[in-house]
Amino acid sequence: MTALEEVFKKAVEAHAAGDLSKAEKLFREILEEVPEHSDAHYFVGLISVAGGHLLEALGDFQAALKVNSSVDAYWVSYLDVLIRLGSADEASAILSELKSNGAQGNHFDRLEERIALIEVNPVENKPPSPETIQAIVNLCERGLFEQAVERLLDLLSRDSSSAIVHKLLGLAYLELSQHSDALQAFEESLKIQPEDADTHFYVAEILRVRGDLEGAVASYNKTLTFNSEHIEAYNNMGISLQAQGEVGAAIVTYSKALQINPDDERAAFNLGTALRNTRFAGPDEEVGVAIAALLDKPGCVRPNTINEAVLSLVKHDEFVRRAIISCNEFESSEALKQVVSGLSKVPLLLKLMKVCPIADLEFEALFTKLRLSFLLNISSFLDDAATLEFQVALATQCYITEYIYTETEIDKKALESLIQAIEGKKVNSSPLSMNEVACLASYKDLHQHPFSRNLLEIFGENELLKLQIREPEIEIEIKPRIACFGKVDNKISVRVREQYEQNPYPKWINLCLSPDAKPISEVAKELDLQFENTEILFADNPQILVAGCGTGQQALETSSRFKGCDVLAVDLSLSSLAYAKRKTDELRLSNIDYMQGDILQLHSIDRQFDLIESTGVLHHMADPKVGWAELVQRLKPGGLMKIALYSEFARGDIETARGTIKHLDLASDQKSIKSFRQQIKDRTHPDLFPLTTWSDFYCLSEFRDLVFHVQEHRFTLLQIQGLLKKLRLNFAGFELINNKEFIDQNSAPEALYDLEIWHNFEVENPTYFSGMYQFWCQKAFD
Numbered sequence: 001m002t003a004l005e006e007v008f009k010k011a012v013e014a015h016a017a018g019d020l021s022k023a024e025k026l027f028r029e030i031l032e033e034v035p036e037h038s039d040a041h042y043f044v045g046l047i048s049v050a051g052g053h054l055l056e057a058l059g060d061f062q063a064a065l066k067v068n069s070s071v072d073a074y075w076v077s078y079l080d081v082l083i084r085l086g087s088a089d090e091a092s093a094i095l096s097e098l099k100s101n102g103a104q105g106n107h108f109d110r111l112e113e114r115i116a117l118i119e120v121n122p123v124e125n126k127p128p129s130p131e132t133i134q135a136i137v138n139l140c141e142r143g144l145f146e147q148a149v150e151r152l153l154d155l156l157s158r159d160s161s162s163a164i165v166h167k168l169l170g171l172a173y174l175e176l177s178q179h180s181d182a183l184q185a186f187e188e189s190l191k192i193q194p195e196d197a198d199t200h201f202y203v204a205e206i207l208r209v210r211g212d213l214e215g216a217v218a219s220y221n222k223t224l225t226f227n228s229e230h231i232e233a234y235n236n237m238g239i240s241l242q243a244q245g246e247v248g249a250a251i252v253t254y255s256k257a258l259q260i261n262p263d264d265e266r267a268a269f270n271l272g273t274a275l276r277n278t279r280f281a282g283p284d285e286e287v288g289v290a291i292a293a294l295l296d297k298p299g300c301v302r303p304n305t306i307n308e309a310v311l312s313l314v315k316h317d318e319f320v321r322r323a324i325i326s327c328n329e330f331e332s333s334e335a336l337k338q339v340v341s342g343l344s345k346v347p348l349l350l351k352l353m354k355v356c357p358i359a360d361l362e363f364e365a366l367f368t369k370l371r372l373s374f375l376l377n378i379s380s381f382l383d384d385a386a387t388l389e390f391q392v393a394l395a396t397q398c399y400i401t402e403y404i405y406t407e408t409e410i411d412k413k414a415l416e417s418l419i420q421a422i423e424g425k426k427v428n429s430s431p432l433s434m435n436e437v438a439c440l441a442s443y444k445d446l447h448q449h450p451f452s453r454n455l456l457e458i459f460g461e462n463e464l465l466k467l468q469i470r471e472p473e474i475e476i477e478i479k480p481r482i483a484c485f486g487k488v489d490n491k492i493s494v495r496v497r498e499q500y501e502q503n504p505y506p507k508w509i510n511l512c513l514s515p516d517a518k519p520i521s522e523v524a525k526e527l528d529l530q531f532e533n534t535e536i537l538f539a540d541n542p543q544i545l546v547a548g549c550g551t552g553q554q555a556l557e558t559s560s561r562f563k564g565c566d567v568l569a570v571d572l573s574l575s576s577l578a579y580a581k582r583k584t585d586e587l588r589l590s591n592i593d594y595m596q597g598d599i600l601q602l603h604s605i606d607r608q609f610d611l612i613e614s615t616g617v618l619h620h621m622a623d624p625k626v627g628w629a630e631l632v633q634r635l636k637p638g639g640l641m642k643i644a645l646y647s648e649f650a651r652g653d654i655e656t657a658r659g660t661i662k663h664l665d666l667a668s669d670q671k672s673i674k675s676f677r678q679q680i681k682d683r684t685h686p687d688l689f690p691l692t693t694w695s696d697f698y699c700l701s702e703f704r705d706l707v708f709h710v711q712e713h714r715f716t717l718l719q720i721q722g723l724l725k726k727l728r729l730n731f732a733g734f735e736l737i738n739n740k741e742f743i744d745q746n747s748a749p750e751a752l753y754d755l756e757i758w759h760n761f762e763v764e765n766p767t768y769f770s771g772m773y774q775f776w777c778q779k780a781f782d
Contacts, residue, residue, distance in 0.1 A: 004033060011043065020047050038067035042074055049081065051146055056181070057081050076107040083111070084153050088118045118158070128155055128162060136168055140175070148172045163193035170202060179206050197227035205236065213240045231257045235267050242274055250274045255290030262293040265300055269515050272301030275309040276737060283316040288348045295351040299513035299560075299587060302553070303356035304695050311360055314349050324362050327369045333380035336373045340390045350390065353397040355509040357404075357702075359695040361681065368405045370394060371442045375414045382433040391438035392464045398442045399468055400507060402700035406678050407443070415443050426451050434459055447472040475578035482577050482594055485570070486601020492622035493572060493598045495710040499668070500573035503701035504551050507579070511553050513560040513587070520562055520611065520640070524776075529733040530753050531778050533638045540564055542610040547599050547631055548572075548617030552580025552592075558613055559592050567592045568609075570602070599627045608636045615644030616772060619713040625723060632727050637781045641729065644774040648714040649766040653690050655714070657707040660685055668708040670700065677703060717759040720773065729777040731755060736774070741765070 001009070011026035024047045030040040045060030061078035068074070075098060082091040092115045095108065132155070139148040152169040155162070170185035183206045189199050204219030220237035223230050234257035242250040251274050257267035271294050280287075291310055294301055314320055319342030330339045343349060352358060358367075371394060374381065381387055398405065407415075418440055425432045437446070437455060446452050446468040453469075461470055488494060518526075521537035531537065542565045549555040549569035559567045569592055571577050577594045584592055597604075599614070599621065612635050618624040628643070635641060657680075666672045677697070680688045696702035715723075724731055733753055742761055743752075751757045762768055 004030065008039070011040075015043055015047070020050060023047060036067045038064040038071070038074070041067070042071075042077070045077060045081075049077070056178070072103065072105060072107065075103070076111065079111050083114055083118075084157055088115050088157070091115060128159075128165060133164060133168070140168075140172060145172045145175045149176070160188075161192060163189045163196065163199075166192065167196070167199050167202075170199070174202065174206070179209065182206060195226050197223045197225075197230055197233075200226065201230060201233050204233070208236060208240050213244050216240045217244075229260050231261055231264055231267065234260075235264075235270055238267075238270055238274065242270075247274055247278055251278065251287055252284075255287045258290040258293050259286065262296075265297065265515050268294045268297050268300035269512070272306060272512060275301075275306040278306075278309040278312075280309065280313040280316065284313065288313055292348045292351050295348075295355055295510070298510050300515075301510065302508070302512045303352065303510055304359070305512075307352070307356060307359050307695060310348065310352050311358065311363070314346060314352070317346050317349075319343055319346055320349060324366055327366045330369070330373055333377040336370070336377055337380075337387065339370070340387050344387075344390050350393040353393040355400075357401045357695070357698040358397060359698040361692055364405065364698065367394060367397060371398065371405065372408075372411055372414070374439050374442070375411065375418060378418065378436055378439050381435045381439075384435055388435055388438060391435060391442070395438045395441035395464055396467060399445065400509065401698055402503070402507065403443065403445070404674060404677065404698065404700045404703065406674065411443070415440075419444075419449075423451065426454060432458060434462070434464075438464060441468055445472075471582060474582050475575070478578040478581050479574050482574060482581065482596055485595055485597040486604040488572060488598045488601070490598060490600055490622055492620075492711050493600065496620055497572040499704070499710055500550070500571075501575045503704055504573060504576040504579050505701045505705050506551060506553070506699065507701065508551060508553055508583075511556055511583075513557060517560060517563040517565075519564075523561060524640075524732075527733060527735055527776070528752065529776050531640070531732050532730055533778065533781065536610055536636070536638045536640060536778075539610050541566065543607070544568070545602075545607075545609040545612045545631075545634060546570070547602070547612060547614040549577070549580060549594070551576045552583050552594075554613065554615060555580060555592055555594075556584060556587065556589060559589055562611070565591060565611075568595065568605075568607070569593070570595045570597055570599070572596070572598060599630055602630050602634050605634075607634065609634055609639060610636055611640045611642075613642040615642065615774060618643065619646045619715070620709060620711050621713075622711065624713050625726075628723065629727060632729065632779060635779045637779055639779045640732070641777050641779065642735065642774070643777065644772040645720065646712065646714045647762070647769040647773055648716050649762050650768070650770040651714055652766070653688065654707060654712075657685075657688050657691060658712070660688065661707060666708075668704060668710070673700065673704055673708055676707075715773070717755045717762060717773070720775075721755040721759075724777060728780045730780060732776040732778055734758075734773070734775045741768075 007026055007030055011023050011030065014020075014023035014026060024044060027040045027044050027047075030037050031044070034040070041060045041064035045057040045064065048057035048060060058078070058081050061074060061081065064071070064074045065078060075094075079091045079095060082088075082094075091111070095111055095115065099108065136148050136151050139145070139151065149169065149172045152165055152172065155165050156169070166185050166189035170182045170189065173179075173182035173185055183203065186199050186203050186206075190196065190203070193199070200219050200222040204216045204223060207213075207219060208216035217237055217240050220233045220240070223233040224237075227233070234253050238250040238253035238257070241247075241253060251271065254267050254271035254274060257264055258271065261267070271290060275291070291306070291313070295303060315324075323339050323343055326339075330336045358364070374391060374394075381391075418436065422432065422436060422440065424430070437459070440446065441464055446455065446465065456465055456469055459465060488497060519537070520539060520542055521534070524531065524537055542562055544558060544562065544565050544567045546555040546558055546567060546569040549571045550573075552569065555567055555569035559565060569580065571580075571594075574596050577596055581594050584594075595605075599617070612631050614631055618627050621627040624645070631641065661676065664676075666676055679685055680691055680697075683689055691697050691707070694706065696706040721731070731753060739752070742758070745761065746757055
């Protein structure tokens with residue numbers, strides 16, 4: 001007996017024993033070796049019939065007959081499937097021809113009887129009863145999709161004119177991942193009922209999964225023709241358009257979804273993703289409304305990632321253009337009222353002012369002038385509800401930037417007068433205006449003033465007082481409840497901790513939570529990561545460490561990204577951790593714990609993790625390799641690690657700035673930081689003016705972190721490659737929003753995982769990693 005005959009024997013035995021999975025695997029192995037093995041095709045067809053995959057079975061029986069048409073069993077099975085699929089006429093014609101050529105036997109006779117019964121008792125062309133349909137729906141709800149397919153095919157064998165039966169068949173096939181059969185069923189349904197929006201949607205979904213994006217978009221459009229409020233169609237059409245590079249059309253599509261339902265988180269999340277790196281060439285009111293709805297949501301987008309897109313849209317507004325051009329011309333109260341009245345008609349601007357630092361020199365000049373104008377004319381705005389909304393937005397913007405705007409002597413004198421006036425009203429029990437409070441809040445953090453509690457008693461916990469008084473109080477209450485580990489005794493760690501206690505980094509309002517948590521395996525697939533061992537990808541309850549979590553953005557986003565995860569987030573700064581914990585409680589996320597301590601002391605926790613993230617942290621340590629090695633010790637064998645480090649090539653401007661700061665012997669206090677920043681704006685150091693294009697330039701703690709940090713290391717990819725080798729970590733790929741430019745120049749799939757190729761690419765494109773190298777790696781097994 002040959003080896004092939006031995007495999008065939010085992011396959012037949014497995015089939016006879018009912019082990020269809022093993023049998024199919026063996027028969028398919030045979031077909032890989034001998035594609036024209038008719039018996040193997042025949043048995044695979046039988047297995048497909050048993051699984052309810054009649055269309056696939058039909059193809060296998062045809063393949064068997066093509067090789068050997070003299071085997072009666074092949075014909076009997078082929079005709080049986082034809083009858084089940086509703087092609088009794090075709091089966092009858094084939095059977096007549098076979099019998100005329102001498103075919104005989106009980107199997108053929110029974111087939112003839114079945115066909116005759118269908119011909120004698122044709123079923124009336126009427127839809128199946130509601131009871132019949134409900135019985136099939138019940139099967140699907142119980143997960144019995146193969147039985148549902150069998151029942152539906154039986155119905156269609158008697159009457160193929162029911163759109164709902166074809167549609168249900170398509171849905172059952174979809175659940176069984178039989179996309180070709182599903183598509184055929186849906187297309188048959190549409191022939192009967194072409195205006196069914198949902199069926200067009202299902203066709204679009206199959207085409208999108210197959211990669212036929214143009215076809216998918218066309219079917220989504222048909223869906224919307226018959227149901228203009230099909231939000232999922234808008235969402236998935238946007239995804240398809242975005243994948244084709246039609247980002248503008250995708251943005252319009254997501255905006256329509258949000259117009260229908262402003263609370264749709266998936267549309268908001270998708271819109272936020274599409275807006276990155278987008279610039280608007282003209283006004284678009286509908287998109288503006290959608291972005292405003294997006295910014296209202298606390299977990300759908302990091303506002304700073306769409307800052308430039310929003311500003312490019314806002315700047316097309318005539319009120320905004322006029323205000324920017326004439327910002328030196330509204331010193332009188334009347335001129336100020338006119339400008340504020342116009343800007344208040346741009347709700348998108350006001351919303352952006354309340355959620356992130358606006359990274360733009362023109363707006364900074366405008367806001368600085370408006371702030372002073374309010375201060376100088378505050379007596380004209382007492383109890384002025386019309387301007388209060390804008391004042392609150394301006395005060396919020398100044399608070400978020402951590403009061404980085406320059407103050408002149410005029411500002412300082414007028415501010416002192418305002419503080420004295422407020423304190424005097426407190427002593428005299430005179431009425432205090434919220435406009436006065438907002439004016440003060442645009443210069444100074446209200447929480448630092450001794451009369452802050454009085455303001456809450458007078459005005460209650462309104463939007464501005466909640467932000468500047470109540471939330472800092474909550475953080476103070478949280479601090480004693482945060483657990484600690486180890487002792488912070490490394491000199492650099494102590495200095496870094498002091499920096500972030502003074503300036504928790506970054507202060508943020510909104511962030512981007514994943515609408516659907518996914519297993520590690522799906523996230524890895526989306527990022528196109530390559531791991532040598534995949535066992536860890538399927539962890540049901542991944543234990544994750546975020547080392548250096550700062551104010552919690554990364555920890556929160558990670559906790560929403562990975563399905564079933566538990567996150568431990570650690571940081572040196574208690575102030576940062578208190579901010580993170582407050583935001584976590586606001587978002588009602590319960591799978592994160594926070595602890596204060598140094599990465600160098602993580603061994604005292606005595607835990608190991610499936611996944612560790614440390615982004616933007618190691619390069620601020622005394623010796624990044626030592627800190628990284630400590631993280632590796634906390635990682636399980638085969639565990640995954642996400643690291644982000646500064647690029648030597650991308651931070652040339654930063655290195656120059658740090659050199660200038662060192663040369664000038666500048667301290668890192670607030671006064672020195674703001675003074676140096678103003679010098680950059682004034683082009684006192686012209687080679688540093690490009691720093692104004694960094695979003696970090698527009699917030700005090702971020703600017704301090706950017707150029708005044710107490711410790712900074714930078715790396716090349718070749719250095720990282722060496723460190724990975726020493727730490728026994730395998731590079732798995734970068735986490736990038738868009739790697740098209742690299743792929744266009746390096747088409748080989750393996751190039752994505754070759755750091756030497758990436759290094760050569762970065763030499764030619766030195767600013768490519770300006771946002772840090774962000775990459776994944778895997779710990780080798782011992």
